[in-house]
Amino acid sequence: MRLASLAMYTTSxxxxxxxxxxxxxxRDGLRQEGFxxxxxxxxxxxxxxxxxxxxxxxxxxxxxxxxVRHLRGKVRLVATPAYSHAGCDGPNMCSFIIVRSxxxxxxxEDLRGARAAINDPGSNSGANLFRAAxxxxxxxxxxxxxxxxxxxxxxxxxxxxxxxxxxxxxxxxTYGNVQRFDPQALSGIRxxxxxARGPGLPLITRANASDEEVAGxxxxxxxxxxxxxLAETRxxxxxxxxxxxxxxxxxPLAEFEREADRLNYPAVA
Numbered sequence: 001m002r003l004a005s006l007a008m009y010t011t012s013x014x015x016x017x018x019x020x021x022x023x024x025x026x027r028d029g030l031r032q033e034g035f036x037x038x039x040x041x042x043x044x045x046x047x048x049x050x051x052x053x054x055x056x057x058x059x060x061x062x063x064x065x066x067x068v069r070h071l072r073g074k075v076r077l078v079a080t081p082a083y084s085h086a087g088c089d090g091p092n093m094c095s096f097i098i099v100r101s102x103x104x105x106x107x108x109e110d111l112r113g114a115r116a117a118i119n120d121p122g123s124n125s126g127a128n129l130f131r132a133a134x135x136x137x138x139x140x141x142x143x144x145x146x147x148x149x150x151x152x153x154x155x156x157x158x159x160x161x162x163x164x165x166x167x168x169x170x171x172x173x174t175y176g177n178v179q180r181f182d183p184q185a186l187s188g189i190r191x192x193x194x195x196a197r198g199p200g201l202p203l204i205t206r207a208n209a210s211d212e213e214v215a216g217x218x219x220x221x222x223x224x225x226x227x228x229x230l231a232e233t234r235x236x237x238x239x240x241x242x243x244x245x246x247x248x249x250x251x252p253l254a255e256f257e258r259e260a261d262r263l264n265y266p267a268v269a
Contacts, residue, residue: 001037002037002038002039002057002058003039003046003051003054003060004023004026004027004038004043004058004059005042005043005051005059005061006022006059007048007051008061008063008201009177009237011152011153011154011177011178012180012181013181014181015181018236018237019237021233022224022230022237023041025223025229025230025233026059026224027039027040029219029220029223030217030220033216033219033220034216035213035216039058048060049062049066052066052071052075053075053206054206055206056206057206058205059078059217060204060205061081061202061204062075062201062202062204063122063123063124063201064124064198064199064200064201064202065123065124065127065128065253066124067204067253068251069122071204072247073207074207075205075207076205076206077203077204077244077245077246077247078204078221079202079203079221079242079243079244080200080243080244080245081200081242081243082200082243083173083176083200083238083239084238085176085238087173087175087194087197088200089197090241090243091241091243091245092199093171093172093173093197093199093200094171094172094195094196094198095125095126095130095172095194095195096169096170096171096172096193096194096195097130097133097168097169097191097192097193098157098160098168098170098175098189098190098191098192099111099160099166099167099189100160100163100166100188100190101188101189101190103190105166105192106192107192108134108137108193111143111144111192112137112144113143113144114144114166114167115145115146115148115166116144116146116147116148116165116166116167116168117148117149117155117156117160117164117165117167117168118130118147118150118169118268119149119153119156120149120151121149121267121268124198124253125169125170125172125174126153126156126168126171127268129195129198130268131265132195132196132256132260133169133195134265134268135259135260135265136263138263141264142269143265144268147269148165153168153170153171153174153175154185156168157170157178157186158185160189161185161187161188167192172194173200177238180238196256198253199245199249199250199253202245203217203221203242205217218242218244221242222242224242225241225242
């Protein structure tokens, strides 16, 4: 049996349910396309990052930064979801840099010496885009007084809201989902700034997938954004399209890292 994992945006229960409904549609469509061993349900046990290089991978979602750092040449790009959330522009997305509502911080420069929360050092939205925003003003020196890794954007929001941290960068899709389905989690939070945009989280398959298989995956994904039966699911996910991007389209995420290195700011610190 092949492996399917769509675990990147499943924190809010309505979004998790809609993701399962999306997979049910994709599953049936892939079987109609002649795909063999399509799993009945999404994998709920394997850590999402372990799915990316699984030899039986049919479909998974990764983050753009791990893609440009570690996965190029080891997986095939299938498509990139586009969302209607504020901060999104087609398949491109930004992060919102958040602080507490009562904070006196009014600019990125005011964050000097602040305590930061990041979801993961390997995250594009939580670390790479955040670093790109800070690097030009850091002067090649540590800019923040401390950095904690929370393990997830929702936990980073909580860290800022409760005062464990002063600032975090939250991807605009997670922020939009929380705003819609768990708005109390943003009580006492305000958006200070938004980062540069870059391509969002791509859907991938294994490196040895054939061109025919990738084309079949894309056909079924295209049906998922046009079929009237899936309208409610798309609305819950704020899903508008699946864009086919190339490896070159993801190069700006690697350039953010290179520019930070040139500015002697290699990590959020």
